[in-house]
Amino acid sequence: MISATPLAGYLLIAALLFAIGLAGALTRRNAILVLIGIELMLNAANLNLIAFWRFGEHPEALTGLMFAIFSIAVAAAEAAVGLGLVISIHRHLRTADLDQINRMKG
Amino acid sequence: MIEKADQIFVLLLHWLVGFLPASWQHVASTILCVATIVLLYPALFAIAVLLERKGLGRMQNRYGPNRVGPFGILQPVADGIKSLTKEDIVPFRADALVHFIAPLVLVVAVFMGFAVMPMGRNMVLVDMDASLLFFFAMGASTELSVFMAGWSSRNKYSLLGAMRAVAQMISYEVPLLLSSVVIVMMTGSLSLVKMVEAQNQYTWGLPHWYVFTPWGLAGFVMFVIASMAETNRSPFDLPEGESEIVAGYFTEYSGFKFALFFLGEYVGMFGIAGLGTTLFLGGWSAPLAALSVVPSWIWFFGKVMLWICFFIWVRGTLPRLRQDQLMNFAWKFVLPMTLVNLVVAALWRFMGEGLLRWIVCTAIVVVAYAAMGRVEMRRERLGPRSYRYAE
Amino acid sequence: MSFVFYVVAALTLAGALSAVLLKNLVHCALAVSIAFAGLALFFLQLDAEFVGFAQFLVYVGAVAILVVFAILLTRGSETPKKTEIFSRTWLTGLAVAGAIFAVPAWAVLQAAPWMIHTTEKPAVTVQEIGNALMGRYVLPLEIVALLLTAALIGAVIVAMHEKEGRNS
Structure with a gap:
């Protein structure tokens, strides 16, 4: 049963989102879908950070907020480089299917 | 009396809401404001379309619409009726759901931007702390709707148009944001209301608009360029270049959905013009201290319409750019200039009052523009096109 | 809720x-x-x-x-095609994800509700965030700036098409 605190609700949503993202990253075959799953996981972590900041002892210290801002910036960089890599791999191997990209040598 | 005329809409709202019980007043006033915005901008859209067709007609030595009503002023009504009664065609292979949602996303996103726009003294729907960021966040979601429209049509012209549009909007969003950052640096706030208040001061009867400072003028020029590209206006209208790709991402749209796209485009134009007015041209403040007697909302909407007229003038004057020129211009000229402008604004902030900062900042801006312009111009020989596909 | x-x-x-x-x-x-x-x-x-x-x-x-x-x-x-959507080892992946969800969910539901008292809205202005970014968090900010620049250049280089005939 979901307890009455609002924090628990946010944490459960975040956990569920993280699990969905992880499931997507582990089960899908397309490399781009794996990246989407990773983005979802990062977002779930952000939700946790903000929820703990909001319901924590010292919201005026801004720690959780700052962590979320930096996390968004890092996630953007990660997405750009990751998608660049996917495009590069596709150019070499003509596929973005992870089950076929199993050679160390291009 | 002057005060009353200035605040006429605010007073009217209070008077209307006064009839309701106290607990409903807040909700009712919000609904009334939203309804006003949603009705007002389509009306302005009709005026702007007529103005554009008439004005372009004059520039091209023809009459423009002149059949419906006196001087053709009822043409927008006729257009509206026509688009409402036309058949709504969805291509057989199209992705029906995405095809249907795309224009709705566009229209909702462009209207959301007006929630934070100060359209007159005390005339703002939500005065939030991060309103500039909110406006840009809403503007960013129009890109996704453009892509949805182009991809879901299953038409290569649509897809090409959408890819062009998205690439262009992403590229010009960076300078658009950076040229607004100087204003944030100067005001020390992301709130549009505070920005207008900071510009609503006068020395010797002249206003403190940001456009009258070296960094403000430079930022203003860059903002105008980026805003034209962001709204897909000529000379940056490659996404819908008729001579190349039919009508770009809304090739496969007809009837009411096409009208929604058309509306969204123009309302987006009003939004960006309103934002530029708020950032650089003092928002609702009067251009001379003596003219402050004229109601503030007249100034705001006057400036926005002037901005639209400028867009029309540019459309009638400049030819369309090529795709590579467009991208080069964004990344190699506009973006470095906005970055230089950030440095100039920081210098201005820390050099203190006096003539010196005017000289230094103007010098930096002028030198940077001249140098960059020269370098760019010399490199810009019209050679064979070289395309690079990410294959 | x-x-x-x-x-x-x-x-x-x-x-x-x-x-x-x-x-x-x-x-x-x-x-x-x-x-x-x-x-x-x-x-x-x-x-x-x-x-x-x-x-x-x-x-x-x-x-x-x-x-x-x-x-x-x-x-x-x-x-x-239908066979090409999910990986061959999808069952394992699903099990791992389910387990990863179960642990924090169980922890959250078992945890004592220790944070009920803070319900008032924290008044944080954008100005405070900006001051914090430029003051206490200036080092992370600089590192993120460096990271973004590196990512920008890196993404361009990784995705750039090398001309035929020139190296490789």
Whole structure:
């Protein structure tokens, strides 16, 4: 049963989102879908950070907020480089299917 | 009396809401404001379309619409009726759901931007702390709707148009944001209301608009360029270049959905013009201290319409750019200039009052523009096109 | 736990689930942008205005568009065959994800409700965030700036097409 605190609700949503993202990253075959799953996981972590900041002892210290801002910036960089890599791999191997990209040598 | 005329809409709202019980007043006033915005901008859209067709007609030595009503002023009504009664065609292979949602996303996103726009003294729907960021966040979601429209049509012209549009909007969003950052640096706030208040001061009867400072003028020029590209206006209208790709991402749209796209485009134009007015041209403040007697909302909407007229003038004057020129211009000229402008604004902030900062900042801006312009111009020989596909 | 919370939660989870389950990659990208927008709404509900708008701007405005571009450039916009959607080891992946969900969920539900008392809205202005970024958090800010520059250059170099005949 979901307890009455609002924090628990946010944490459960975040956990569920993280699990969905992880499931997507582990089960899908397309490399781009794996990246989407990773983005979802990062977002779930952000939700946790903000929820703990909001319901924590010292919201005026801004720690959780700052962590979320930096996390968004890092996630953007990660997405750009990751998608660049996917495009590069596709150019070499003509596929973005992870089950076929199993050679160390291009 | 002057005060009353200035605040006429605010007073009217209070008077209307006064009839309701106290607990409903807040909700009712919000609904009334939203309804006003949603009705007002389509009306302005009709005026702007007529103005554009008439004005372009004059520039091209023809009459423009002149059949419906006196001087053709009822043409927008006729257009509206026509688009409402036309058949709504969805291509057989199209992705029906995405095809249907795309224009709705566009229209909702462009209207959301007006929630934070100060359209007159005390005339703002939500005065939030991060309103500039909110406006840009809403503007960013129009890109996704453009892509949805182009991809879901299953038409290569649509897809090409959408890819062009998205690439262009992403590229010009960076300078658009950076040229607004100087204003944030100067005001020390992301709130549009505070920005207008900071510009609503006068020395010797002249206003403190940001456009009258070296960094403000430079930022203003860059903002105008980026805003034209962001709204897909000529000379940056490659996404819908008729001579190349039919009508770009809304090739496969007809009837009411096409009208929604058309509306969204123009309302987006009003939004960006309103934002530029708020950032650089003092928002609702009067251009001379003596003219402050004229109601503030007249100034705001006057400036926005002037901005639209400028867009029309540019459309009638400049030819369309090529795709590579467009991208080069964004990344190699506009973006470095906005970055230089950030440095100039920081210098201005820390050099203190006096003539010196005017000289230094103007010098930096002028030198940077001249140098960059020269370098760019010399490199810009019209050679064979070289395309690079990410294959 | 208000009504709005449940609506936003349903929206976000539906977006995330369909992003993972749908066949067509472009549909996945559009669905994940719904999930991103839902998360931005969550942030707004938690009184983190600035982060919410930043989330919207970065994820819906940039990351979703990047994903869509990558899909089109890798010719992924056609619906793949049924056998090519999920990996051969999908059952293991699903089990791992389920286990990873179960542990924090169990912990959250078992935890003592120790944070009920703070319900007043924390008054954080954008100015305070800016001051913190330029003061206490200036070093992380600089590192993030460096990281973004490196990522920009790196992404361009990785994705750039080398001309035929010149090295490699």
